[in-house]
Amino acid sequence: MKYLLxxxxxxxxxxxxxxxHVRPRDMxxxxxxxxxxKTTFTQSFGRALGITDLxxxxxxxxxxxxxxxxMSLHHADLYRLERTGELEDLGLDELQDSGGVIAVEWGDIVGDELGDALVLRFEHAEDPTSSAASNAASATAQTEMRGVTVSSRGAQWESRIRKLVEELAANFKVLARG
Ligand SMILES: Nc1ncnc2c1ncn2[C@@H]1O[C@H](COP(=O)(O)OP(=O)(O)OP(=O)(O)O)[C@@H](O)[C@H]1O
Ligand SMILES: [Mg+2]
Known part of the structure; x- marks a missing residue:
């Protein structure tokens, strides 16, 4: 499901x-x-988990x-990952086993290697229902528009994803289904 932010x-x-909706050990x-x-999301996500650090x-x-x-939060960014071995060096598996929540920016560049995960894909977006004229009149509003596609992989999210997408659909405009 894709939503308009x-x-x-x-x-x-x-x-x-x-x-x-997250639980310890979630990716x-x-x-x-x-x-x-991605970083902006993680900042609010962390605050909602009660994290007081910047x-x-x-x-x-x-x-x-x-x-x-x-819950502890481990926030990684794979953008500068130079070799796959570096992913292992980060020790995300161990951090996950110890009960933390892991959020990985650019986590898609290693394919499915991170295992079961909630996958949030952000993009620049436009509101399809507002007219071009009103968009032009509000350039600021437009620069703040994002689309986010929410999906999951693996058993860890299977039983929970439906509840999450329903709650999101009740809160945000749906841009695409499935
Ligand atoms: N609706 C919005 N959601 C998220 N960020 C927004 C939104 N509107 C404006 N912004 C701005 O867009 C920028 C997003 O930057 P951010 O660092 O979060 O991106 P990123 O995806 O982490 O990029 P990078 O790949 O470089 O790490 C911030 O300056 C933020 O204030
Ligand atoms: Mg970032």
Whole structure:
């Protein structure tokens, strides 16, 4: 399912809803081009988990760990991953086993290697129901528009994904089904 996030506020609300559905050991793959909101999502997601530290982009360090929430959050970014061995070096498996939630920006570049996951794909979007004229009149509003496609893979999410997508559909405009 693909939803319209019409503003930063929507992205924050979206992150809060996702956070309410996660459990320890969950993997969240964050996909989408630069500047589409993967880090922004994670900041609100982490705050919703009760993390009080400042959550910053792990683009350069590859991995940041936050322990102050109701679950620990491990926030990785694979954009600068140079060889597949580096993925193992990050030790995400162990962090997952220890009960943390893992959020991985550019997690799609390693295919299915991260295993069972909730997959959130962000993109720039337009609201199909608002007219071109009103969009032009509100350039700011348009730069804040994102689409997010929500899917999952594996048994870990199978029993939960339906509830999540239904709750999201009740909160955000659906841009595409399936
Ligand atoms: N609806 C929105 N959702 C998310 N970010 C938004 C939205 N509207 C505007 N923005 C802005 O877009 C930018 C998104 O940047 P962010 O660092 O989150 O992207 P990213 O996907 O993590 O990029 P990168 O691949 O470089 O890590 C931020 O400056 C944010 O304020
Ligand atoms: Mg980022």
């Amino acid at each position: 019409g503003s930063l506020t929507d992205t924050r609300r979206f992150a809060e809803i996702v956070a309410a 969240i793959v964050l996909a989408g081009e630069m500047g589409t909101g 959550i910053t982009s792990p683009t350069f360090n590859l991995l940041h760990n936050y322990g102050s929430g109701r």
